[in-house]
Amino acid sequence: xxxYKYLSDQELLFLxxxxxxxxxxxxxxxxxxxxxxxxxxxxxxxxxxxxxIQDVFTKLWVNRNALPANNLAGYLYTAVRNKVFDIYxxxxxxxxxxxxxQNYVIQHSDAADHLIREKQLRSxxxxxxxxxxxxxxxxxxxxxxHHLSHSExxxxxxxxxxxxxxxxxxxxxxxxxKLGLIAICLLIIK
Numbered sequence: 317x318x319x320y321k322y323l324s325d326q327e328l329l330f331l332x333x334x335x336x337x338x339x340x341x342x343x344x345x346x347x348x349x350x351x352x353x354x355x356x357x358x359x360x361x362x363x364x365x366x367x368x369i370q371d372v373f374t375k376l377w378v379n380r381n382a383l384p385a386n387n388l389a390g391y392l393y394t395a396v397r398n399k400v401f402d403i404y405x406x407x408x409x410x411x412x413x414x415x416x417x418q419n420y421v422i423q424h425s426d427a428a429d430h431l432i433r434e435k436q437l438r439s440x441x442x443x444x445x446x447x448x449x450x451x452x453x454x455x456x457x458x459x460x461x462h463h464l465s466h467s468e469x470x471x472x473x474x475x476x477x478x479x480x481x482x483x484x485x486x487x488x489x490x491x492x493x494k495l496g497l498i499a500i501c502l503l504i505i506k
Contacts, residue, residue, distance in 0.1 A: 455483035
């Protein structure tokens, strides 16, 4: 059994191609600290640097039959550098998606919040309209919900436009008192 620490990189690579785990462990031990230091300088995170080294050595084992016969150190440094670039690219894309999602949430949460408040206000207004006297409520609903003119309502109910106008104005006055000016403006605009 050979003493692996005395073997060259090329000899260890030859043994790794024959699935020699001890040769692989020797290469791992030989290059781990140097590659870890290199990765750590780039990412400033020990856990991420360890993950990079783990990925590089996993790839080394998986691709053991296609490894370069010379300059293993260059191959490993390049693999670490490429992995760091992949992480930077992934972080950039992730950051872009996070910002887009945050903007989406901000825009749509404001809209959703507005819709919820509007729905709640509309419910309160509808409750107050239901409490109006029946004839006044009917005239008001024909005017504001069905968008009929005073003359159309007067014709439909066989009454005068003046009477319709009084019912609508009294309903608005009652609702304005109960709901406040902002709610009534919303009701009239809608």
